[in-house]
Amino acid sequence: METEVLIIGGGVTGTGLARDLAFRGISCIVLEKDMINSGASGRNHGLLHSGARYVSSDLVSAMECKKEGDILKKIAPHCIEETGGLYVATRNDSEDYISLFPQLCKKAGIPCQELSVKDALELEPGLSNDIVAAFRVEDASVDPFHISLENMNQAIEYGARYFSHCKVTKIITGSKAIQKVVVKDTANKKIFDIESKIVVNASGAWAGEIAKLAGIHVDMIYSKGTLLITHNRITNHVINRLRIPSDGDILVPGGTVSIFGTTSRRVHTLERIQASIEETDSLVREAKAILPELENTRYIRAYAGVRPLINEKDSQENSSGDDRAVSRGFSLMDHKEDKIDNFITITGGKMTTFRLMAEKTANLVAKKLKNTQKCQTALRPLQSKAPSQMTEAGISFKSWTKKHDKDDIIMCECEMISKNQFKHLISWLKKSKKEAGLNALRIHSRLGKGACQGTFCCQRVTGLMYDEAYLKEDDGIHNIKDLLHERFVGQRPILWNGQLSQAELSEALYCGFYGLELTK
């Protein structure tokens, strides 16, 4: 197989780069070892940063966030909910920081409006009565799956190619250039190579591992963050704790749920990244200071991601031990400096700034290829023709009620997804020959993401897939087992109270009745 540009990594950066290159008429292939957004892009807070969080630690990042946030709100309004954000402080938070905050925002050009405590409580009655200061900023909530799927699908419409479950296992270099990249298709275990004029390493936290395949050292720091999903939406705004960034500072609403987090724990491997009970408990402990309701609310899931941070040698900050001090800026590395002319690494950064990261990378690629087309990603709507809007919580209900087909029925009550919507998605997946099965439906919709975590919907939707000849033989059983196990891993840390009864019902049904633990 041959292409002009090979992009390793199907997160928001890799897919965003594919869109950028495709617009410039440059052919590219995206390789992803699992599925779209399997890395940090699918395991983050979904906060479109106003920039305010970084005003004290990283002014450049803060300003980038502001600028990119404004662009995304324009080109992808359908992926973003402009919730607005509040910064609130409690009695125990540093007064110095509270008084400095509005000035720092001003310096970075980030709109920030001071609110009286009374007004803040009126806007968000769930806030603790003990807050002492509040500011309003332009934070928003974004659906990361929706963004990446739109990126990739739009790129495909412009000629890009995408391969899921394809892991880069070897990079073969000649003198001063990568000659080919060896890939393993993890679904059918086949091995093949790709020859490409340029290879871009957009593998997020894995950037160090990929660079190593080409014999290059990139020093990564792995900072794991855990997040909790609540059963209901707790607030309308994004709520930030006004203090030097720490555990349990941010609550982001997303459709019908809210996401609370995060922790920051240094880890040394990328294997088995899972939310732990210890982190969950520490988050819940922190939560009540600003939002007392978070102590007794029902959580439906916990998940963890690893921030791709670059350990810059000249930066002394991280000797403090807190990885939050490591820059959230991105790193674009032209490995010409390491004597490999056609290899580029782009990592670090934030989801909020992915477009900018893609633009800078594409500029470098274009220069190397002597392509003179300008970047168009900030000007054109980020919208493909694919049915990817189903990933956002609450959206399928809206479109279902709008259409109001009287023969259509709801298959997933938690997220209000109808049979016709699933059928539509199935036929699209069939046509585009994407991954088959429940997991693919999960990636492309809200299936299994509500309170029942798949208990009721997964068997119904599996039945539908058989009816639509999308599954055969005992595929469905494996599909169901994989989905329920995957959902369980995310529930395990929050299994107390309401969600524990839910898990008990699920086990009674799938093990007690169906006996799935006994099937091969």
Next chain:
Amino acid sequence: MESFQHIETDLFIIGSGMAGMSAAIFAANRNIKSVLSGGAGGLEHSSGLLDLWGASLTQKGRVTKKPWDMLPKIYEHMPDHPYANLKKNTLSKAFLELTTSLKTQGLTYTGYDALNSMVMTPFGTLHPTYRLPITMKSNVEAFKKKEPCLILDFKGLREFSAVFFKEVMKKDWPGISTQCLEFPDTQLRPEVSTPFLARSFETRQVQEKFISLVKPFLKGKTYLGLPAILGVNACDKVLTALEKELNINIFEIPTPPVSVPGIRLKETMMKALEGSSVTILQNKRVTKVLKASNKGFECELGSNIFPAIVHAKAVLIATGRFLGRGLYADQKKIHESIFDLPVCQPKTREEWHMPDFFNLNGHRINQAGIETDDLFRPVMNNKKPVFNNLFASGSILAHQDWVRSKCGAGLSIGTSFHTITNFLKYKTR
């Protein structure tokens, strides 16, 4: 001020799941003056199959056809299991007495003497059970014979896909064909539920329409299988009528919640209690214990309309686990909901669940629960009963994992039977 209704009784059975309902039947059969209260629990969700023991104890990951052979192994290797406290005779008498009471009310259960039957589920897996509704008898036979069979599903019914079933089965059993029908008189309903279909099946008119609908598809078939919807209160009759007129063996496939066979069980047991020594306070929950001593209990049942106080000489808690709400867990610990009884449990939440959902050993939290003496009276840490006259039965008991052992109904029926028969002895003592 609320005015409370006061009710006096000998035995107060709290919980109307499998354990509470079967305890009430056993109490009614012995004319014990009792009160029964409770809301929804596992029973309405259950498949209607009455399992005794399905997991093999000699071959991990396998099922057993000989549940009684497991009993000595339980005595030997699982001495804390509630079954270790029950003789074979007690368990088999319990099943017999319950199924006899059900049959009297028109719900016939059947089975193969001392053996388990393998019932086909909608996923094409086989569930080992001891006693099954007569409407599923041909379910077990059909799989053994693998003769030509038509499987039906219905437009708008989300709980069952005939194609799913066929695809899983087809390797072993190529003679399955499927058909999706529009159930009689449901043209205007985009969505239909199993209880709705079951209730309409009880009318003669619907049966006749169904017969003419399905007849053209039955040529050359020996069996007709469909999701469990053959009536709620008269399934024996619906089955007989259809089998006669279609001249074919018909069987039900138990479906996931909301499950008609589970509702049948509950409604039939309720019927069996009519006019008996058991007073039913349906959908009422104990909200507070006002008094508790070896002499008796006073329990408040909160409800906006008819709040009541039950004065009872003895109490049986059959309140189930987390789903039934007999147990609840906060971030740190598991608690018993009504009396705050000691709950046997792992030390930390870390140990509650294994990392793998489907692991064969089961999750340790499933073994948590109430420890008792051999009369099934909850005990303190020193193994002495908390009260002489407080009993517990069913899934709230510790040291069992009915989900993995496939002994849900048997656990409830057996421990309730033992409690009620001993309650008599206790009372006369």
